[in-house]
Amino acid sequence: TIYLDHQATTPMDPAVAAAMLTAATECFANPSSPHAAGIRAFREVERARGTVARFLGAGRSEIYFTSGATEGNNLAVKGVVGGGPDARPRHVITTAVEHKSVLDTCRSLRAAGHEVTVLPVDAAGRVDPAAVAAALRPETALVSVMLANNEIATVQPVAAIAELTRAAGVPLHCDATQGVGTLAVDVRALGVDLLTFSGHKIYGPKGVGVLYVSNALSDRAPLAPLLHGGGQERGLRAGTLNTAAVIGLATAVELLAAGREREAARLAGLRARFLGELAGLVPYTLNSGTGEGFLPQAVNLSFAGADAQQLLLEVTEVAVSSGSACNSSAQEPSHVLTAIGLAPERIRGSIRVGFGRFSTEAEAVRAARALAAGVRASAGMAAAQPA
Ligand code: PLP
Numbered sequence: 001t002i003y004l005d006h007q008a009t010t011p012m013d014p015a016v017a018a019a020m021l022t023a024a025t026e027c028f029a030n031p032s033s034p035h036a037a038g039i040r041a042f043r044e045v046e047r048a049r050g051t052v053a054r055f056l057g058a059g060r061s062e063i064y065f066t067s068g069a070t071e072g073n074n075l076a077v078k079g080v081v082g083g084g085p086d087a088r089p090r091h092v093i094t095t096a097v098e099h100k101s102v103l104d105t106c107r108s109l110r111a112a113g114h115e116v117t118v119l120p121v122d123a124a125g126r127v128d129p130a131a132v133a134a135a136l137r138p139e140t141a142l143v144s145v146m147l148a149n150n151e152i153a154t155v156q157p158v159a160a161i162a163e164l165t166r167a168a169g170v171p172l173h174c175d176a177t178q179g180v181g182t183l184a185v186d187v188r189a190l191g192v193d194l195l196t197f198s199g200h201k202i203y204g205p206k207g208v209g210v211l212y213v214s215n216a217l218s219d220r221a222p223l224a225p226l227l228h229g230g231g232q233e234r235g236l237r238a239g240t241l242n243t244a245a246v247i248g249l250a251t252a253v254e255l256l257a258a259g260r261e262r263e264a265a266r267l268a269g270l271r272a273r274f275l276g277e278l279a280g281l282v283p284y285t286l287n288s289g290t291g292e293g294f295l296p297q298a299v300n301l302s303f304a305g306a307d308a309q310q311l312l313l314e315v316t317e318v319a320v321s322s323g324s325a326c327n328s329s330a331q332e333p334s335h336v337l338t339a340i341g342l343a344p345e346r347i348r349g350s351i352r353v354g355f356g357r358f359s360t361e362a363e364a365v366r367a368a369r370a371l372a373a374g375v376r377a378s379a380g381m382a383a384a385q386p387a
Contacts, residue, residue, distance in 0.1 A: 002363045003319045006356035007150045013203035019251040024244040041243050048250030055253045057186035058212050064233045065246050068209040069177040070101040072196030076173045077105045079223030080142045090141035091115045095127045096339035125154035125340050133164045143172045147179035151336040152288040153295035162191030182264040193217045204252030208245035268296035270355040274364040281372035298354040303375045306349035315374035318367045321352045
């Protein structure tokens, strides 16, 4: 299979797997245990925390390990809104194109009596910073805006939004899950107070992620934990740390940091090669941009009249996605493609193609040919077979 679904998840880098095997077999003691073996595990976890902190331009005490971006997003949003000393209803601002782990968390807050403003986006999937500013209220407890979209690759103007939220004294959370692989992510440059990402989108393990919370925010208004128990992660996230996964995530982060810009350019080249090949074979419409303001490795496009889900079942040689694979209820049309104003017909014919570390030019070309053949076959466009 030609795997081009790197927004859903990435294959684990062999260097990560090797680091995890060593960690799991040699560093298995509970990092909270006070004996020598525990202290060794603790030191390894703290080294991993330091690696992640340097990668984000954060302090080590600002990094919390979670089970992934879903937990990180839940903890950021509920932790801030529920963290106040009083129980009065608060207000949260987010966007229509966030991942469900943000949107559904906000919906749960709404059900609990809080108010939520879901801002619209333009045709490119971008939220207007001025719309964020206009939505701010005295009781606004949090703004949550993603760094880059998992379906249409749009990069949001997070730094511009941060200037406005900072001036208003409102914390800003950023789900950076899709951005950390290829974009420069520095929490100070972005100006965010909270930031989340997941290990498995960056060639690391599944089931582990990072939540950054600025010390300034923690000092002012400590987050309310979702999990209570042994007080791990400075009381914010109880439960014995998954040492091997944490070390695997830090190894994945080190590998990213090594050649980010070169790799981003290579991935953009693969995407261009794929689209160029496809253009010569079958008509398509782009649903995402391929220039400035979009992730370099991904593209969303529609084949007119096609049923993408059916197409993906038929083109077994290529693994891409229709709509968002992060969403198990894939039967309903993508909320992201709906938010950018696409007609249901165009959403039905949409696929997302995402290149990754182990993708090659030959794969880009083969994938384009296989998908084009599938589209032509299902549209009855295939050249008549000789009798
Ligand atoms: N946020 C974004 C933007 C994502 O693409 C995903 C993908 O699944 C998540 C959050 C959730 O990450 P996880 O499944 O690792 O919890």
